[in-house]
Amino acid sequence: MLAAWGHPAAAVDLDSLYGAVDPLWELPYSDERNAMVLDQAVAWVRSLVQHGWRTVIVTGNSVFDPRDTAPVVAALGDMSVHHVTLQVREDVILARCAAQPDRDPVALAADLRPANRLRHPGTALLESSDLDVDETLHALVSLVDRGAGLLGTTGGNPAAADTPQPGDACGSRRRG
Secondary structure (H helix, E strand, O other): OHHHHOOOEEEEEHHHHHHHHOOOOOOOOOHHHHHHHHHHHHHHHHHHHHOOOOEEEEEEOOOOOHHHHHHHHHHOOOEEEEEEEEEOOHHHHHHHHOOOOOOOHHHHHHHHHHHHHOOOOOOEEEEOOOOOHHHHHHHHHHHHHOOOOEOEEEOOEEEOOOOOOOOEEEEEEEOO
16 A cells, blocks of 8 residues: 555545454344444544554455444544445445355345445545556555545545445545
8 A cells, every 4th residue: 555655544444343343243233333333433543543544444344334424424524535436336246245155145145235325515536446556556546546435525635435345445545
């Protein structure tokens, strides 16, 4: 990530935070728990920025609804936050998951179809089906540097919403 951003960058994976509070993934979905995980992500982003990181990417597939991202925008109001959705063709996702025994192709395809209809307003779409990880990261940097996915401003500083749907990434960058 250093080569892509030109400075150290960190990544916060929302699934890791969810895994900390539900390690066996056995709890039913809860709006309250989702809000708590987002609060923890905000705290982690703030801590990283306070310790010198200029860029923090928050990834996850659970935050595509403006009701969930609005508190993140408000909490990170002195930072610019970009919302980027990685768009990957269904055939590519199925091929990537084919070797995973716990991934039933029919169930995976069924899970993908509703997610493809869930788009955060203002997200920047990054078609990454034919990109490797490094190419995807460089394309993400290019989008963010151009201001793509910047969803709003708070207190005069650009800000935007947090994470996304399958494979989304959000870059939080301190202003100034």
